[in-house]
Amino acid sequence: MSYEKDPRVDQYIDALPPWQQDICRQVRHLVHAADPAVEETIKRTVQPYFVLQGNVCALLAAKDHVNVFLYDGGITPDPHNIITAGHGNKTGRMISYHQGEPINQEALVEMFRAIIANNRAGGWRRLKAGSDG
Template sequence: MTYVADPRVDAYIDALPAWQQAICHQVRVLVHGVDPDVTETVKRRVRPYFVLDGNICALLAAKTHVNIFLYDGAIVPDPDNIITGGHDNKTARTVAVHEGETLNERALAKMLKQIIADNRAGGWRKIKKDRGEV
């Protein structure tokens, strides 16, 4: 797969322990594979973000896990129960992946596709407003 890598994202990932690097690379390839128009950047000084008509997801390595923040306004279904935090958050929910755990790529890819479709439709805030949920 070909995508334009942001060297700041490379630097963030390269500074992590090997197991966290592997998770971050896996997510990076997955999100770019979901839609070739996805771009990556750094926000909040160091955090890798993946964007397309709005935020899709971000990565944040913690001591014991990697957080994948999904910017979906909690409207994307999670039938595989991969969301581990932020269930009541109005902006983003998280998928935490710990050392030795396997990322459910199929479920995450499905959610990423829906987030991108929602972004292209005006974003989760507009969708919630149109549904009368705001």
């Protein structure tokens, strides 16, 4: 699959250890597989973000893992239990991948597609506000 890459995202990924590069490249490919209209950008000076009518996810490499931040307001179902942190977070949740851990690709693409659908429906803030009524 080909998609438009932001060279700044390449720069971020290329500076990481090989195992973190692999995780980031897999996540990058999967978010684009979820919807070819996803765009890449850099926010917060260096952090790769993937956006489509709002934030979908962001990458942040830490010393011993890679965090994938999901911007879903906690409303996207997680039937495969891939969320590792932020279960009670009001704006987003997170999946941490450590060296050697496999990525449940189908579950992650499913989650990305749900977040994108929510973004297209007005975003999680609007959807949450409508359900509180």
